[in-house]
Amino acid sequence: MDLLVVDRVVKNFGGLRVLNQASLVVKKGTVTALVGPNGSGKTTLFNVIYGLTPADEGEVYFRGKKITRYPPYQIYREGLALAFQLPRLFNQLPIMDNLLLAAPVNSGENPLRALFTRPRWQEEERALARQAREVLELLELTPLALRPAGQLSGGQRKLVEIGRVLMAKPEMILVDEPAAGINPVLARKIYATLKKLQQEKGLTLFVIEHRLEVLFDFADYVYLMDAGRVVLEGTPEEVLAHPDFYTIYAGESRPWRVL
Amino acid sequence: MDPLFYLADTLIFIGIFSLLSLSLNLEFGLTSLGNFGKVAFFMAGAYAYTLLAHAALPPYLCFLGGALIAGLIGLVITLPALRLREDYLAIVTLSFGEILRTVVKAEEGLAGGVRGISVPAVFHLGSSRADALANILLTLGCLALCFLLLQALAHSPYGRVLRAIREDEVAVKALGKNPVYFKASVLFIGSCIAGLAGGIFAQYLNFIDPTMFLPTVTFLVWMMLILGGAGNNWGALLGGVVVELMNRGTRIMKDFITLPVDPNNLQFIFFGLLVILILIFRPQGILPEGPVKTAARKEAQNWISSL
Numbered sequence A: 001m002d003l004l005v006v007d008r009v010v011k012n013f014g015g016l017r018v019l020n021q022a023s024l025v026v027k028k029g030t031v032t033a034l035v036g037p038n039g040s041g042k043t044t045l046f047n048v049i050y051g052l053t054p055a056d057e058g059e060v061y062f063r064g065k066k067i068t069r070y071p072p073y074q075i076y077r078e079g080l081a082l083a084f085q086l087p088r089l090f091n092q093l094p095i096m097d098n099l100l101l102a103a104p105v106n107s108g109e110n111p112l113r114a115l116f117t118r119p120r121w122q123e124e125e126r127a128l129a130r131q132a133r134e135v136l137e138l139l140e141l142t143p144l145a146l147r148p149a150g151q152l153s154g155g156q157r158k159l160v161e162i163g164r165v166l167m168a169k170p171e172m173i174l175v176d177e178p179a180a181g182i183n184p185v186l187a188r189k190i191y192a193t194l195k196k197l198q199q200e201k202g203l204t205l206f207v208i209e210h211r212l213e214v215l216f217d218f219a220d221y222v223y224l225m226d227a228g229r230v231v232l233e234g235t236p237e238e239v240l241a242h243p244d245f246y247t248i249y250a251g252e253s254r255p256w257r258v259l
Numbered sequence B: 001m002d003p004l005f006y007l008a009d010t011l012i013f014i015g016i017f018s019l020l021s022l023s024l025n026l027e028f029g030l031t032s033l034g035n036f037g038k039v040a041f042f043m044a045g046a047y048a049y050t051l052l053a054h055a056a057l058p059p060y061l062c063f064l065g066g067a068l069i070a071g072l073i074g075l076v077i078t079l080p081a082l083r084l085r086e087d088y089l090a091i092v093t094l095s096f097g098e099i100l101r102t103v104v105k106a107e108e109g110l111a112g113g114v115r116g117i118s119v120p121a122v123f124h125l126g127s128s129r130a131d132a133l134a135n136i137l138l139t140l141g142c143l144a145l146c147f148l149l150l151q152a153l154a155h156s157p158y159g160r161v162l163r164a165i166r167e168d169e170v171a172v173k174a175l176g177k178n179p180v181y182f183k184a185s186v187l188f189i190g191s192c193i194a195g196l197a198g199g200i201f202a203q204y205l206n207f208i209d210p211t212m213f214l215p216t217v218t219f220l221v222w223m224m225l226i227l228g229g230a231g232n233n234w235g236a237l238l239g240g241v242v243v244e245l246m247n248r249g250t251r252i253m254k255d256f257i258t259l260p261v262d263p264n265n266l267q268f269i270f271f272g273l274l275v276i277l278i279l280i281f282r283p284q285g286i287l288p289e290g291p292v293k294t295a296a297r298k299e300a301q302n303w304i305s306s307l
């Protein structure tokens, strides 16, 4: 089943055409990877899918529903979650709170419930704390649970960013370069966990990844982007065996000039 | 003069200003919403209370009605600005304060315009001492209730979302929450509390006129919050007490020492200087913000200590 469909999306920044009729499909239950040279528009495509950047043309569908003009919080409620390339943590809040804020249901976030149904949301908070602990154990951050996120190193911030989308328990996650800034051992562990969630829970993953060796182990399907459009697609073996792959992948992507 | 009346006056003004500073803490301290028109919602509550009291409604309905009317005005005025960049909220609230005062000044029929309007007292207990005591109880009772309410909100998942909005609104959106909804609810609650303070103020003084609602009121409230500690309800309360006492101190001082400047002006120079010094040397205020305390934090403390 086609879970996510991106149909001929165009995005211009001033005179730069950063996305130029980009189209792709992510099938339910797969790990799909998006690769491409720096500046080819991968992050921008994620931002368009997630409603953070409005598309100039084209449509995005999730589970067959058009989500092109949805704000991010509504897209999240449809079952999609995004981990930013540059982590956007709540720096003054503890890591724990950063994770709790990603939970899909927390009735005490309603001001009236916060005042009048305290025992109920306190119970929910305890349950969420246990879920957060599982995420923290996985990311090897448990002892730091109550540290303000602003005190973390770059790699740890990235881990918390990924931890937040795991807390969200969505149907599909978008992760922008999950392994960037994380030591290789932990990076493999994160990938292994994501893969496990895919296999056991049917989670769909759409990742932007730079390192090709990871693709063979983890990706079911690969899209190669160049200058704002998808130029190659297939299984990792097919794409990497393509005669044009390395020239494009190693090249410098220049967005199209339209004005 | 009977010292009881001076004590009553001090406590009641501390109560009124602490309510304002607590409401600003919810808005600015937790959510970083720069409300520079606090006095407008205070004024709206005072006039709404007065008009309802003249319509012979029972006092508790006047307080409630005044608070709700101020809350709704706060919501309606700020809603358009909440979708825009944050500085628009500052512009909108600041100008609303001026507009409301100008309108009330010009409007003669309903609330007396520049001449002001009398406000019926709630308490007629037979002696003015008993009335003063009742007024203290009323004010401090309202303060205690609002404090508990705001403290419960600050240490709940709702309060956590507010702090998250202060840190990074885009991330809040990406995690499935609509910041506009939260900010609107904050300005509604904050304006309700400011409105309640207005009702208490009007009722206690038995008379209000537009000159009582100058922008200096907003300035004093900001001063209280910054000094006491933005983000902390105890800090907002402490700021209310300290600034109001300093305010009175300078007024008493005026009777004992002669200065080349009017002490009332000197006071504002002093307060301005104090704000600058705090922002340089202790930007978090006297009582800095603590973490959100819910059952989840207790759980985490338990597992960390057992590691």
Ligand SMILES: Nc1ncnc2c1ncn2[C@@H]1O[C@H](COP(=O)(O)OP(=O)(O)O)[C@@H](O)[C@H]1O
Binding pocket: A013, A016, A018, A036, A037, A038, A039, A040, A041, A042, A043, A044, A045, A255
């Ligand atoms: N907000 C923006 N304003 C202007 N240009 C942008 C903006 N965001 C991205 N770009 C440009 O769009 C191009 C693609 O960026 P990006 O999507 O981040 O690439 P990738 O993630 O593939 O490295 C780059 O040339 C970048 O400079």
Ligand SMILES: [Mg+2]
Binding pocket: A042, A043, A044, A085, A176
């Ligand atoms: Mg990128």
